[in-house]
Amino acid sequence: MLRALAARLKQGQRTLSYPKGTPTLPDRFRGRPETDFSRCDAGCAARLKDCPTGAVVETDGHRRLDLGRCLFCADCAAACPHGAVRFTAEHKLAAWSREDLVLPGTEPKIRPDDPKFRKIARSLQIRVVSAGGCNACEADINVLSTIVFDLSRFGISVVASPRHADALIVAGPVPRNMRLALEKTYRALPAPRIVIAVGACAISGGPYAGHEEVCGGAAAVVPVDLYIPGCPPHPLTILDGLLKLTGRL
Amino acid sequence: MSRSSLRLQNGERAELKDVPLLSLREFHGDLLCDIRQGGRLASLFGHPVGDGVRLFAVTAHGDTGELSVSSADAGDSYPSLTPDCPQAHWFEREIAEQWGARPEGHPWLKPIRFHRPYRGGLPSDGGPLPAGVTDYFQVQGDGIHEVAVGPVHAGVIEPGHFRFQCHGEDVFHLEISLGYQHRGIERALVGGPGPRSIHLMETAAGDTSVAHATAYSWAIEALSNRRSPARGSVLRGIALELERLANHTGDLGALGGDVGFLPTASFCGRLRGDFLNLTALACGSRFGRGWMRPGGAAFDLEAPRAAELLERLGQAMSDVGNAVGMLLGSPSVLARFEETGVVSKASAEALGLVGVAARACGLERDVRFEFPAGIFRMTHIPVSTWESGDVFARAQVRWLEIQRSAAFIAEQLVALPEGPIRSEPAAGLEPESLAVAMVEGWRGEVCHVALTDAAGRLARYKVVDPSFHNWMGLALALRDQQISDFPLCNKSFSLSYCGHDL
Ligand code: SF4
Numbered sequence: 001m002l003r004a005l006a007a008r009l010k011q012g013q014r015t016l017s018y019p020k021g022t023p024t025l026p027d028r029f030r031g032r033p034e035t036d037f038s039r040c041d042a043g044c045a046a047r048l049k050d051c052p053t054g055a056v057v058e059t060d061g062h063r064r065l066d067l068g069r070c071l072f073c074a075d076c077a078a079a080c081p082h083g084a085v086r087f088t089a090e091h092k093l094a095a096w097s098r099e100d101l102v103l104p105g106t107e108p109k110i111r112p113d114d115p116k117f118r119k120i121a122r123s124l125q126i127r128v129v130s131a132g133g134c135n136a137c138e139a140d141i142n143v144l145s146t147i148v149f150d151l152s153r154f155g156i157s158v159v160a161s162p163r164h165a166d167a168l169i170v171a172g173p174v175p176r177n178m179r180l181a182l183e184k185t186y187r188a189l190p191a192p193r194i195v196i197a198v199g200a201c202a203i204s205g206g207p208y209a210g211h212e213e214v215c216g217g218a219a220a221v222v223p224v225d226l227y228i229p230g231c232p233p234h235p236l237t238i239l240d241g242l243l244k245l246t247g248r249l
Numbered sequence: 250m251s252r253s254s255l256r257l258q259n260g261e262r263a264e265l266k267d268v269p270l271l272s273l274r275e276f277h278g279d280l281l282c283d284i285r286q287g288g289r290l291a292s293l294f295g296h297p298v299g300d301g302v303r304l305f306a307v308t309a310h311g312d313t314g315e316l317s318v319s320s321a322d323a324g325d326s327y328p329s330l331t332p333d334c335p336q337a338h339w340f341e342r343e344i345a346e347q348w349g350a351r352p353e354g355h356p357w358l359k360p361i362r363f364h365r366p367y368r369g370g371l372p373s374d375g376g377p378l379p380a381g382v383t384d385y386f387q388v389q390g391d392g393i394h395e396v397a398v399g400p401v402h403a404g405v406i407e408p409g410h411f412r413f414q415c416h417g418e419d420v421f422h423l424e425i426s427l428g429y430q431h432r433g434i435e436r437a438l439v440g441g442p443g444p445r446s447i448h449l450m451e452t453a454a455g456d457t458s459v460a461h462a463t464a465y466s467w468a469i470e471a472l473s474n475r476r477s478p479a480r481g482s483v484l485r486g487i488a489l490e491l492e493r494l495a496n497h498t499g500d501l502g503a504l505g506g507d508v509g510f511l512p513t514a515s516f517c518g519r520l521r522g523d524f525l526n527l528t529a530l531a532c533g534s535r536f537g538r539g540w541m542r543p544g545g546a547a548f549d550l551e552a553p554r555a556a557e558l559l560e561r562l563g564q565a566m567s568d569v570g571n572a573v574g575m576l577l578g579s580p581s582v583l584a585r586f587e588e589t590g591v592v593s594k595a596s597a598e599a600l601g602l603v604g605v606a607a608r609a610c611g612l613e614r615d616v617r618f619e620f621p622a623g624i625f626r627m628t629h630i631p632v633s634t635w636e637s638g639d640v641f642a643r644a645q646v647r648w649l650e651i652q653r654s655a656a657f658i659a660e661q662l663v664a665l666p667e668g669p670i671r672s673e674p675a676a677g678l679e680p681e682s683l684a685v686a687m688v689e690g691w692r693g694e695v696c697h698v699a700l701t702d703a704a705g706r707l708a709r710y711k712v713v714d715p716s717f718h719n720w721m722g723l724a725l726a727l728r729d730q731q732i733s734d735f736p737l738c739n740k741s742f743s744l745s746y747c748g749h750d751l
Contacts, residue, residue, distance in 0.1 A: 004512050007575050011516050011568055028533030028548065052444040071448055073539055128405045132432050134455025134747050135407060136536045142405045146518035160403035177363055177380035177429045178408060181400045207448040213364065213433035231538065232455070
């Protein structure tokens with residue numbers, strides 16, 4: 001007992017004050033990219049094909065960066081001599097629709113006014129399903145329950161049974177072999193259900209997009225309400241998304 | 250070692266024409282001879298040649314530090330190696346599933362990932378296979394009941410299906426059925442390297458990004474006669490050991506959690522993150538994404554950054570020592586860890602277990618020591634073993650490794666060689682070649698084998714995650730245990746679903 005108390009003293013108080021204070025992220029952290037494709041010249045089109053997920057898309061002569069596909073590898077920023085893409089330290093990336101993830105975009109939207117979001121303001125119970133996730137998204141969701149992030153102080157917790165859950169988090173590109181299990185888990189949630197896609201894989205298939213072994217993300221199987229991009233998203237990025245969902249941010 | 254096979258060092262290239270093509274009989278005989286002499290199967294896989302399938306075997310000889318490679322043509326079927334060599338069992342199931350080559354006499358021939366064979370069409374031809382539907386082993390008799398768990402589990406973990414044959418609380422047998430995470434990685438690597446290849450490697454098992462990306466980089470370097478400069482090699486070593494620190498610390502905390510020992514569970518939960526943040530200090534990603542690349546490392550540790558890393562490492566290690574000391578010094582914890590989930594040394598050897606699971610049975614298996622490459626040629630990390638083969642041994646080996654990895658990193662950080670961190674890009678891959686690259690990831694041996702075609706493209710890329718060898722070890726550990734000890738045993742192995750399913 002005394003040993004445990006001494007250890008507790010040594011280990012100290014570790015919970016972040018987030019969202020009041022945001023901890024400094026490492027200088028090499030790659031958060032929300034800033035794009036200025038007006039700087040591109042004719043040679044740039046050739047470099048587009050080097051993006052591993054085809055996240056830099058060109059439609060009607062307009063170039064845009066799809067955060068839902070981006071792996072935040074920053075290869076494009078390194079390859080571009082004109083500085084058309086620059087990664088910032090901004091960790092807030094969550095979006096309410098797939099279109100809002102495409103940069104340059106409009107101003108960040110606020111939460112859609114759906115009654116199902118109102119009921120979770122004080123208490124949000126989440127069931128997480130890994131469907132082809134590589135265990136990085138899973139790990140950074142799990143870490144939210146540690147003393148550092150202490151998710152439960154926001155009234156949010158991760159639950160074991162879908163019957164106890166208000167929302168479903170999906171991680172991974174949803175392999176065909178997981179399709180049925182994901183559908184069944186979704187249906188086991190009491191309605192109205194909320195679905196959150198965490199990570200590039202769950203949003204767009206990520207590096208597995210186009211593989212015939214996968215469905216290409218959560219939206220192919222269940223309707224998605226909130227998208228949290230990244231590969232994997234930083235825990236603060238996920239936390240920011242969850243707090244937006246509950247209306248705390 | 251049999252005379253007829255080709256010998257290679259870890260990270261070396263050979264021409265495909267120098268890989269001996271044996272008759273099935275010789276292939277079989279040579280492999281058994283190698284295994285009897287202490288070798289073990291690092292990889293065994295099929296590769297389509299013409300209408301048929303060619304089998305390639307890579308045997309690892311820890312005593313000499315050599316790898317031997319041989320091949321043989323199998324048609325639609327071939328005599329199974331498994332009855333004589335149990336460690337081939339999972340490989341042969343994979344070969345049957347991927348290429349439709351049936352190992353005659355295999356005692357346990359079932360799908361491992363539930364996809365249709367690649368030979369003669371795409372996996373989607375004929376529609377999807379229902380995952381997890383197979384004929385499970387069943388025990389019958391008075392009071393016997395079956396417990397089925399998964400694919401979706403209670404915690405935030407990956408999917409897999411477990412079937413227990415129980416008598417009351419006692420488990421007679423556990424059967425593990427995977428494949429829910431199958432994303433088609435090996436198939437997608439063929440024709441590469443392409444812009445996505447390294448990302449498939451970094452996400453093959455996302456908690457092992459550094460080890461898989463390093464193995465891939467080594468394989469590509471071997472095939473393109475490229476090398477990492479000395480500084481890049483040291484950075485790779487540091488990245489690999491940071492990955493081990495984070496995962497081992499997290500696992501020790503989770504083991505505490507599984508026996509209700511909450512102080513260590515919560516301290517280690519935080520400390521694991523501190524180690525991940527050290528990796529992020531180096532490369533911006535907590536999982537080392539983007540750090541390891543063919544040719545070396547993509548991010549340097551300049552002097553101030555190295556100094557900060559060293560200081561923060563020291564602080565974290567002091568707290569880890571405190572947290573783990575409490576765990577392994579508590580009689581109530583030891584009572585739950587000791588003699589739970591025992592795997593004998595003989596079983597570990599027969600099944601070809603690797604990594605922590607093997608070392609916890611007293612086997613001195615560690616790629617860093619047996620097949621050193623890169624920085625591990627210069628600096629040796631002592632192999633950490635324990636004899637008892639139980640949950641305690643797997644915890645104790647982790648704790649020993651944490652201390653040794655931290656000492657290694659500290660030593661390297663103050664003696665980083667000068668110079669570049671990455672070599673100039675190479676023109677392309679050598680055609681008609683084969684390379685083997687092995688890395689001791691935190692779970693154990695990561696083995697990649699790459700074959701190129703006449704145009705220097707990847708014709709086959711075989712990935713073996715340590716979990717591939719070790720899932721059967723978990724099944725054995727559960728025999729005659731209480732079913733309530735499953736979470737504890739499972740955590741003590743801490744295997745990867747996606748690394749297995751690919
Ligand atoms: S950072 Fe994103 S957009 Fe840029 S190359 Fe990488 S995946 Fe593509």
